[in-house]
Amino acid sequence: MDLAPRQRQRLTGYLFVAPVALFLAAVVIVPLGSAVWTSLLRVRGLRSSFVGVANYATVLADETFWHGLARSAAFTASSVLLHVALGLALALLLAELRTARTALRIAFLTPWMVAPAVGATVWLWLLEPQFGVVNYLAQSAGLIGSPKAWLGEPLSAFASVVAVDVWRGVPFVMLLMLAGLQTVPQEQYEAAALDGANAWQRFRYVTWPNLRYLVVVATTLDVINTVRHYDIIGVMTGGGPASATEVLPVLLYNTAFRGNRFGEAAAIGVLLLAIVLALVVVYIRITRIDRDAGDAR
Amino acid sequence: MTPPSALRTVVLWAVALVALAVTLFPFYWMLNTSLKPATEVFASPPTFVSAHWSLDAYRTVLTDRPVGRYFVNSLVVALGTTALSVLLAALAAYGLTRFFPRGATPFVLFLLFTKMLPETLLIIPYFRLMSDLGLLNTYWALVLAYSSFALPFSVWMLVGFFRGIPREIDEAATIDGAGAWTTFVRVILPLARPGLVAVALFTFLIAWNSYVWALVLTTDASMYVLSVGIANMVGEYRVQWNELMAAAVIAALPVMVLYALLERHLVSAITAGAVKG
Known part of the structure; x- marks a missing residue:
C-alpha cells in the first residue's frame, strides 16, 4: 500500500496511541457502560431483568439516598474546608522557615503517602474505646470525664471520620500551595516591604492575589476527591452508627455488596457520577480560563 | 524582606x-x-x-499469619500495574505529543474524566465482569482494575514530561535516518527517564495503597493484598493490636522509604499533574 508521507505520519501516531485507547476502552468505557446498564436492571442472583428507570425511582423515593447525599455534602464540606485552611496555613508556615524545609515537607506528607485503609486502621486503634490512647490523652487533659466510644455515637463518629480525613488530606493541599508560593514574584514582596507592609498586609495584597487561582483549583480538585472517597469511612465505620457516616460511596458499597441490590447500587453510582461530572466541568472551566489568561499576558 | x-x-x-x-x-x-x-x-x-x-x-505476623503472603500479593500487583501502565503511557504520551500536538487535548480531557470517575461505581461492573471471566481472586483482576485508574494519571503526567523534550531532538534523529520507533526507544525514553521514574513511583504508590477494589475482587484470603488483609484483621473477635500495628508498619514502611528517597521527582509530578491542563 502506498501512502502519502502525511498519512503515514498519522498512521504511526495512531499506532502509538492505540494501545492506551483500546485498553482504556476495555477497562473503563465497557465497565462504565455496564454500570449504567446495570442501573436499568433488577438483579437477582444470576438472573436479571430490565426494569427501565425503576431503580432510579426507588432510590430517589428512598429516604436513605437523600440522607446519604446530605452526609456526603456535610462530610465533603467540612473535610475540604479544613484541608484547604490547614493546608494553606502549613504551606505559609513552611515557606517562612529557612532550614530543614525538605525534611519538614517529607514529614508533613507522611499521612498522605500511607494507604488510607491502613491509616484508618491505625486510627481505629487510637480511638479504641477502652484502651485507645486518644481517650487517655483527652482524659489527662480534662477534656472528657470518662472514656468515650468515639465511633459509637453518631455525632462523634462523624467528627472522627472527618478528623481522620483531614489528617490524611491536608498534606496534598499543602503540597500544591507550597508549589504555588514558589511562583509568587519575590520583587512584589520586596516592594511591599519597602512600602512598610506588615505580615498580614503582605499576605493580603501579595500572597493571596497570586495564590487565589491555585486555591480555587485545589479546592475543586479536593472536593472531587473527597466526595467519591470510600476507604476511610469504609474501614472505620462502614457507614454507621445509625447511618451517621453513610456518605454516597459507602451507601453504594453497602447497597451492592451487603444488600446485594446491584441495580439500585448502580443507580446510586450513576447519580454520584453526575455530581462528580458537574464538578469536573467546573474544574476544567477554571483551569481553562487561566490557561487563556496566561496566553494573553 | x-x-x-x-x-x-x-x-x-x-x-x-x-x-x-x-x-x-x-x-x-x-x-x-x-x-x-x-x-x-x-x-x-x-x-x-x-x-x-x-x-x-x-x-508472629510473618510466621503465624499470612502477612508475608499479603506483602507478596501487594508487591506483585503493584509492580504489574506499574509495568503495564508505564509502558502503555509512554507509548501514548509519545504518540500524543509528537503526532497530534493539537488533537491531544480532547484525549487528555478524556483522561481527566476517567481519572475522576468514582471508583465505587466501577467496582460493581468490575465485580460482575471479573466473576464472569473467572478472574476473581487472580492478580490479573487487580492489575487490570488498578491500571484502569492508574493509567490516566500516568499518561497525563508523561504528556507533560514529553512536551518538555524539544522536538528538534526528534527531528535530528529523523535526519539521521531513525524511524519513529527507534527515536522513541533510543532517544526519547532515555531523555524522559526522570519523568518515567516519577510516574512509575506514583503508579506504584497508587496500586500499593488501593483498597476497595481488592476488597471486592478478592474473596480468598490467600489473595488479599496488605490493605485488605490488615483492615480485615480489625473484624476479628479479639483484635491483637500489637500484631495489627506490626502489619501496618510492614505496609507503610516501603512507601515511606520509597517516597523519602524520590520525594523531589514525585512532588514535581504531582503538582504538575494537578494544576496543569
Whole structure:
C-alpha cells in the first residue's frame, strides 16, 4: 500500500496511541457502560431483568439516598474546608522557615503517602474505646470525664471520620500551595516591604492575589476527591452508627455488596457520577480560563 | 524582606513542631504498639516508651499469619500495574505529543474524566465482569482494575514530561535516518527517564495503597493484598493490636522509604499533574 508521507505520519501516531485507547476502552468505557446498564436492571442472583428507570425511582423515593447525599455534602464540606485552611496555613508556615524545609515537607506528607485503609486502621486503634490512647490523652487533659466510644455515637463518629480525613488530606493541599508560593514574584514582596507592609498586609495584597487561582483549583480538585472517597469511612465505620457516616460511596458499597441490590447500587453510582461530572466541568472551566489568561499576558 | 527576628523564628518553629507532633503521632503510636508484648498493649495508663519493646509481633505476623503472603500479593500487583501502565503511557504520551500536538487535548480531557470517575461505581461492573471471566481472586483482576485508574494519571503526567523534550531532538534523529520507533526507544525514553521514574513511583504508590477494589475482587484470603488483609484483621473477635500495628508498619514502611528517597521527582509530578491542563 502506498501512502502519502502525511498519512503515514498519522498512521504511526495512531499506532502509538492505540494501545492506551483500546485498553482504556476495555477497562473503563465497557465497565462504565455496564454500570449504567446495570442501573436499568433488577438483579437477582444470576438472573436479571430490565426494569427501565425503576431503580432510579426507588432510590430517589428512598429516604436513605437523600440522607446519604446530605452526609456526603456535610462530610465533603467540612473535610475540604479544613484541608484547604490547614493546608494553606502549613504551606505559609513552611515557606517562612529557612532550614530543614525538605525534611519538614517529607514529614508533613507522611499521612498522605500511607494507604488510607491502613491509616484508618491505625486510627481505629487510637480511638479504641477502652484502651485507645486518644481517650487517655483527652482524659489527662480534662477534656472528657470518662472514656468515650468515639465511633459509637453518631455525632462523634462523624467528627472522627472527618478528623481522620483531614489528617490524611491536608498534606496534598499543602503540597500544591507550597508549589504555588514558589511562583509568587519575590520583587512584589520586596516592594511591599519597602512600602512598610506588615505580615498580614503582605499576605493580603501579595500572597493571596497570586495564590487565589491555585486555591480555587485545589479546592475543586479536593472536593472531587473527597466526595467519591470510600476507604476511610469504609474501614472505620462502614457507614454507621445509625447511618451517621453513610456518605454516597459507602451507601453504594453497602447497597451492592451487603444488600446485594446491584441495580439500585448502580443507580446510586450513576447519580454520584453526575455530581462528580458537574464538578469536573467546573474544574476544567477554571483551569481553562487561566490557561487563556496566561496566553494573553 | 525584613530580617527575621529571633522571637518570630522561635514562635514559627514552635507552631511547626506542634503541627508535626499531631501529624506524626499516629505513626509513633503504630510503631510503639507494634513493638510491645501483647500484655502491655492493654496496660492502663498506656506506655509511651517501654523497656519491653521487641520484634515479637513482627515475627508472629510473618510466621503465624499470612502477612508475608499479603506483602507478596501487594508487591506483585503493584509492580504489574506499574509495568503495564508505564509502558502503555509512554507509548501514548509519545504518540500524543509528537503526532497530534493539537488533537491531544480532547484525549487528555478524556483522561481527566476517567481519572475522576468514582471508583465505587466501577467496582460493581468490575465485580460482575471479573466473576464472569473467572478472574476473581487472580492478580490479573487487580492489575487490570488498578491500571484502569492508574493509567490516566500516568499518561497525563508523561504528556507533560514529553512536551518538555524539544522536538528538534526528534527531528535530528529523523535526519539521521531513525524511524519513529527507534527515536522513541533510543532517544526519547532515555531523555524522559526522570519523568518515567516519577510516574512509575506514583503508579506504584497508587496500586500499593488501593483498597476497595481488592476488597471486592478478592474473596480468598490467600489473595488479599496488605490493605485488605490488615483492615480485615480489625473484624476479628479479639483484635491483637500489637500484631495489627506490626502489619501496618510492614505496609507503610516501603512507601515511606520509597517516597523519602524520590520525594523531589514525585512532588514535581504531582503538582504538575494537578494544576496543569
